Amino acid sequence: MGAEGWSARLGERLFERFERAREGGRAPRYSAALQRLAEQVQGFAREAEPLVVAADEEASLAQGVEIARELLRRAARAGWLTRFLPGWVGGQAGVAALQQRGRLPMLIFVEELAAVSPGLATLLGAHYLGAMPILLSFDFAAQRRILRPLCAALQAGEPAICAFAITEPEAGSDVEDPVGGKRARLGTTARRVAGGYVLKGRKCFISGGNLARVTTVFAALEPEKSLRSWTCFAVPMDTPGVEVVRVEDKMGQRVSPAAELYFDEVFVPESYRVGPEREGWRINRATLDLSRPFVGGMALGAARTVLHEGVAWAAKNGLMHDRFFQHEIARLLGSYAAARALVVRAVEVVPPMTELSAMAKFVATDTAMRIVSQIMDWMGVEATLRSSRVERLYRDIRLTQIYEGTNEINRLAVFEHGQPRSWADSF
Amino acid sequence: MAAIRQFPADISRAAQFSVLGTTKGPFGEEVRDLAGVVASRLLSRWNGTVDKNPPNLDLVRDFDEECTRAGLAQLFSEASDGGEGSESLAASAIRGFAEADGGIAAIFLARLAAVLPWVQGSVEVPVVDGWSTAWSGGSRPDVVWAWGWRDGLPITVCVPGEGSAWRLQLLPAQHLGSVEVHQRMGLRACPSAWVRVHLGEPMASIEVGRETIARWRSLVAGWWAVIALARGRAALSEAVRYASVRYQGGALLIEHPLVQEMLGRAFEAVVAAEALLTRGFSGDASSLAAGTSLATQASERAAHTAQQVFGGYGYMRDYPVERCLRDVKMAAVAAGGSARLRVATAHAVCAAEGVHLPDKGEGVSLGSAG
Numbered sequence: 001m002g003a004e005g006w007s008a009r010l011g012e013r014l015f016e017r018f019e020r021a022r023e024g025g026r027a028p029r030y031s032a033a034l035q036r037l038a039e040q041v042q043g044f045a046r047e048a049e050p051l052v053v054a055a056d057e058e059a060s061l062a063q064g065v066e067i068a069r070e071l072l073r074r075a076a077r078a079g080w081l082t083r084f085l086p087g088w089v090g091g092q093a094g095v096a097a098l099q100q101r102g103r104l105p106m107l108i109f110v111e112e113l114a115a116v117s118p119g120l121a122t123l124l125g126a127h128y129l130g131a132m133p134i135l136l137s138f139d140f141a142a143q144r145r146i147l148r149p150l151c152a153a154l155q156a157g158e159p160a161i162c163a164f165a166i167t168e169p170e171a172g173s174d175v176e177d178p179v180g181g182k183r184a185r186l187g188t189t190a191r192r193v194a195g196g197y198v199l200k201g202r203k204c205f206i207s208g209g210n211l212a213r214v215t216t217v218f219a220a221l222e223p224e225k226s227l228r229s230w231t232c233f234a235v236p237m238d239t240p241g242v243e244v245v246r247v248e249d250k251m252g253q254r255v256s257p258a259a260e261l262y263f264d265e266v267f268v269p270e271s272y273r274v275g276p277e278r279e280g281w282r283i284n285r286a287t288l289d290l291s292r293p294f295v296g297g298m299a300l301g302a303a304r305t306v307l308h309e310g311v312a313w314a315a316k317n318g319l320m321h322d323r324f325f326q327h328e329i330a331r332l333l334g335s336y337a338a339a340r341a342l343v344v345r346a347v348e349v350v351p352p353m354t355e356l357s358a359m360a361k362f363v364a365t366d367t368a369m370r371i372v373s374q375i376m377d378w379m380g381v382e383a384t385l386r387s388s389r390v391e392r393l394y395r396d397i398r399l400t401q402i403y404e405g406t407n408e409i410n411r412l413a414v415f416e417h418g419q420p421r422s423w424a425d426s427f
Numbered sequence: 428m429a430a431i432r433q434f435p436a437d438i439s440r441a442a443q444f445s446v447l448g449t450t451k452g453p454f455g456e457e458v459r460d461l462a463g464v465v466a467s468r469l470l471s472r473w474n475g476t477v478d479k480n481p482p483n484l485d486l487v488r489d490f491d492e493e494c495t496r497a498g499l500a501q502l503f504s505e506a507s508d509g510g511e512g513s514e515s516l517a518a519s520a521i522r523g524f525a526e527a528d529g530g531i532a533a534i535f536l537a538r539l540a541a542v543l544p545w546v547q548g549s550v551e552v553p554v555v556d557g558w559s560t561a562w563s564g565g566s567r568p569d570v571v572w573a574w575g576w577r578d579g580l581p582i583t584v585c586v587p588g589e590g591s592a593w594r595l596q597l598l599p600a601q602h603l604g605s606v607e608v609h610q611r612m613g614l615r616a617c618p619s620a621w622v623r624v625h626l627g628e629p630m631a632s633i634e635v636g637r638e639t640i641a642r643w644r645s646l647v648a649g650w651w652a653v654i655a656l657a658r659g660r661a662a663l664s665e666a667v668r669y670a671s672v673r674y675q676g677g678a679l680l681i682e683h684p685l686v687q688e689m690l691g692r693a694f695e696a697v698v699a700a701e702a703l704l705t706r707g708f709s710g711d712a713s714s715l716a717a718g719t720s721l722a723t724q725a726s727e728r729a730a731h732t733a734q735q736v737f738g739g740y741g742y743m744r745d746y747p748v749e750r751c752l753r754d755v756k757m758a759a760v761a762a763g764g765s766a767r768l769r770v771a772t773a774h775a776v777c778a779a780e781g782v783h784l785p786d787k788g789e790g791v792s793l794g795s796a797g
């Protein structure tokens with residue numbers, strides 16, 4: 001047989017195999033290990049869904065808080081609240097927890113939780129957010145001191161979570177944005193005393209703040225120097241003077257309580273300072289850079305469910321072959337896929353980049369909101385019923401455009417380091 | 428089918444005209460004011476229960492009584508009779524209600540739409556409690572989505588008729604089966620329900636052509652858009668007030684060009700939609716369709732922007748804007764949703780050009796039920 005016949009046969013065979021592979025459907029989204037993780041999270045979230053629904057609108061705030069506590073207990077028992085903390089503090093993640101290999105699982109975790117309930121993702125995610133400043137201070141002794149007892153309690157099934165407190169009544173965007181924040185009116189201060197510090201002031205909208213065992217609180221040593229004097233403290237919430245002033249009555253994500261906290265002359269020992277004095281902003285910046293893409297992932301997880309609901313509705317109503325409908329849904333799917341690729345990219349970059357993280361956050365959350373809004377339009381009034389998932393997800397997704405810095409502030413963050421760095425090779 | 432249309436005895440013809448004297452011109456101010464007065468009276472009486480699930484059914488009954496007393500019940504028949512100025516008069520009343528509360532406006536809209544076919548079809552139908560009917564439209568023939576539902580009111584349903592026509596039936600309350608009152612995202616002062624209906628033996632029945640149905644549909648969609656727009660504008664006003672007192676980034680929010688641009692962009696669409704709708708209600712079909720579509724988009728953007736300007740506070744239920752967003756979205760969906768409304772605009776504009784696109788025959792659905 002001539003060389004030509006041989007290569008033609010090989011070509012045919014390859015073409016056939018290629019076509020068969022294409023017909024075989026989609027490429028796996030994740031590796032087998034990650035796929036298993038996704039399925040485990042899905043299982044947990046599905047079982048949690050009835051409680052999430054019960055904590056929604058008709059429940060009183062107190063009922064909602066009790067449900068949140070119960071969900072945290074379940075999550076702790078199942079290992080979800082220690083899974084992404086490093087081994088040396090008692091968690092189950094390797095050294096790579098903050099690296100690329102450690103962050104993709106975290107993305108899958110929040111996405112799959114949010115596919116059922118963004119509120120559930122915030123409830124569990126805020127715990128990691130609260131622990132993040134302690135990890136990112138890279139003070140290993142402090143990490144062990146503060147986080148080890150928590151992990152032990154979590155493993156015993158107690159809801160011993162962390163919370164993260166930067167926002168104040170008079171400073172919301174100002175603690176997310178160092179440019180605007182130059183003139184921030186910071187009301188939470190720390191005063192040096194023998195053996196430690198005394199904290200005074202108010203923090204608001206703190207996710208899980210009413211349930212936390214430890215909250216990372218950012219306070220100014222010299223209020224007139226505002227963020228430049230910012231310092232982070234891990235405050236055990238049973239310290240005298242710590243007060244939960246209120247739990248917010250929110251539009252959505254009602255399974256995740258947001259609390260106002262008052263620190264009335266609260267003593268914090270030196271050993272519970274997180275990182276050096278006046279390094280608060282840098283630690284906060286690093287924390288937000290790490291967490292913002294996850295907020296994008298959260299929004300997209302919910303949007304994915306909405307897309308499924310929309311398509312299921314279309315199939316039920318004989319619209320799947322309607323080319324106009326196909327066209328409109330394709331538009332949404334395309335923007336979903338692009339946003340998700342951006343989020344994955346932002347999660348992969350080590351260390352996280354401010355501009356990429358911010359872009360992932362605002363692009364993904366805006367995309368998700370557009371998706372849920374348009375699917376609701378298609379589905380009509382039935383999707384506005386409280387019994388419809390789409391209705392709940394509409395209210396839940398909306399929050400992702402507001403917290404972790406409003407999307408406007410995230411857009412401004414793209415220029416936070418002056419010229420956006422290495423545009424071409426990073427994006 | 429010649430039942431007698433009754434007006435409540437205590438309202439004289441003269442009293443009616445004191446209301447209807449303002450019918451000329453779009454968005455008649457007096458009717459709008461009167462609706463506003465009725466709405467605020469209801470709000471002060473039912474304070475705290477207008478945004479609750481399940482809806483407050485006492486409020487609807489009260490609404491019906493208040494409207495009768497104020498002479499607004501007559502407006503139903505006059506406003507929906509298709510006479511000159513009547514459509515904009517209806518829009519004025521809806522707007523007046525909606526400026527106070529979107530849900531209360533939706534009850535009025537439901538009542539208005541319920542008599543629309545009967546009045547325009549010159550079929551006299553009996554009234555209940557000095558009233559007319561609740562209205563429905565829905566995806567299934569035996570279970571209908573009834574807006575403005577309350578116990579004891581008959582329901583208008585739309586079923587396929589002869590050929591390409593539709594048949595509207597007015598079903599007496601005693602022919603209605605199980606009722607499931609909805610818990611909805613927004614406009615909660617206005618109850619809605621799934622109602623099982625038994626067709627046959629209607630109180631009144633009328634055959635209507637597709638074109639007429641399409642015209643009613645666009646009119647009712649326009650009314651929903653008026654609600655959305657009023658709530659969107661209300662949200663923006665709140666945002667402007669808030670931005671004028673909140674400091675962030677070393678300045679009042681309103682001083683940041685970024686915030687000004689957000690508000691400006693939202694306002695320009697709202698103002699444009701208002702102008703277009705006003706033209707639409709004076710009889711220009713393509714302006715009505717385009718105005719409806721634009722209004723729903725503009726008001727969604729307005730409410731969204733307002734909430735964004737409030738930051739985290741905007742997500743809290745003790746601030747007014749989160750509710751505006753839910754109400755606006757509810758009204759926009761009821762109007763038909765963005766894609767369908769754009770198609771409707773194309774139909775209207777093409778018709779004005781002499782190109783008549785075939786109607787897909789969705790029947791009368793007062794608020795798209797999917």
Ligand SMILES: Cc1cc2nc3c(=O)[nH]c(=O)nc-3n(C[C@H](O)[C@H](O)[C@H](O)COP(=O)(O)OP(=O)(O)OC[C@H]3O[C@@H](n4cnc5c(N)ncnc54)[C@H](O)[C@@H]3O)c2cc1C
Nearest residue numbers: 166167172173180205207404406408675676735736738739
């Ligand atoms: C449910 C919920 C949970 C939350 N959880 C937490 C948490 O766990 N921990 C925590 O610390 N915080 C938390 N937050 C706070 C959240 O991050 C802030 O709400 C957010 O950063 C916005 O701040 P703000 O609410 O003060 O709004 P503001 O800062 O008052 O912003 C209002 C508007 O002004 C705009 N704006 C502000 N500054 C500027 C400027 N310089 N230039 C141009 N425009 C500007 C904003 O974009 C926005 O549109 C939570 C908030 C909510 C609602």
